[in-house]
Amino acid sequence: MKCPYCNNDMEIGIIQDCNEIAWLKGLDRPALGRAAFHEGSVVLSKLSLTKGSAVMAYLCRGCGKVIIDLKDPNTDLNRG
Numbered sequence: 001m002k003c004p005y006c007n008n009d010m011e012i013g014i015i016q017d018c019n020e021i022a023w024l025k026g027l028d029r030p031a032l033g034r035a036a037f038h039e040g041s042v043v044l045s046k047l048s049l050t051k052g053s054a055v056m057a058y059l060c061r062g063c064g065k066v067i068i069d070l071k072d073p074n075t076d077l078n079r080g
């Protein structure tokens with residue numbers, strides 16, 4: 001995948017955590033609680049008590065962007 005910002009090759013990998021991974025709308029600092037408690041938020045990877053949470057992501061080392069494709073059904077490694 002080519003970076004849409006600088007056209008360098010991007011590397012595929014994962015972002016992982018032991019908690020739910022979510023984008024929380026409108027926040028600029030960490031907040032308590034899962035995405036369900038924050039209106040407009042998006043769960044990137046559901047919490048799994050046995051596996052943790054992980055989401056596929058593309059990294060551009062050239063410009064430092066990370067891209068997550070929410071429309072790709074394989075993005076959330078805890079889907080299903």
Ligand SMILES: [Zn+2]
Binds near residue numbers: 008
């Ligand atoms: Zn880039």
